[in-house]
Amino acid sequence: MRNKNKISFPNFFNDRVFGVGPLSSKPIIVGLAPGLQGTNRTDQIFYEDFSGSLPFEFLKKHNISKNYDEFNEIKIIRCRITNAV
Numbered sequence: 001m002r003n004k005n006k007i008s009f010p011n012f013f014n015d016r017v018f019g020v021g022p023l024s025s026k027p028i029i030v031g032l033a034p035g036l037q038g039t040n041r042t043d044q045i046f047y048e049d050f051s052g053s054l055p056f057e058f059l060k061k062h063n064i065s066k067n068y069d070e071f072n073e074i075k076i077i078r079c080r081i082t083n084a085v
Contacts, residue, residue, distance in 0.1 A: 005040060012036075013043035019082030020045055027064070027078075029055050033085035045081055055081065 006014045017034050034040045038049030046052030059065035065077045 005036065009036075009041070012041045014040060015043070017043055017045050017083060019080055021077045021080040023080065025078065025080040028080040028082065029058075031055070031081075031083045033083055039083075045083060 002014055005012065017039050031046060034045070035049035035052075038047045038052060039045055042048065046055055056065070059077065059079070064079050
């Protein structure tokens with residue numbers, strides 16, 4: 001699928017996206033896979049797509065992160081966020 005996306009979307013990142021947050025963190029949020037128009041386009045996990053709004057709302061509600069729509073303030077995240085794929 002990634003090779004097909006590289007042809008269809010040559011300007012997108014189209015590569016594996018690493019998780020963010022401390023590796024030693026006890027809480028971990030695992031998403032299913034990178035979103036085509038968000039993560040796969042930008043290389044930032046849960047970025048600018050619907051799949052990102054849900055975990056960020058949770059992080060903000062539980063005071064794990066103050067900035068819930070982008071990872072600009074990644075240093076204040078107190079959990080690990082990654083994709084299963």
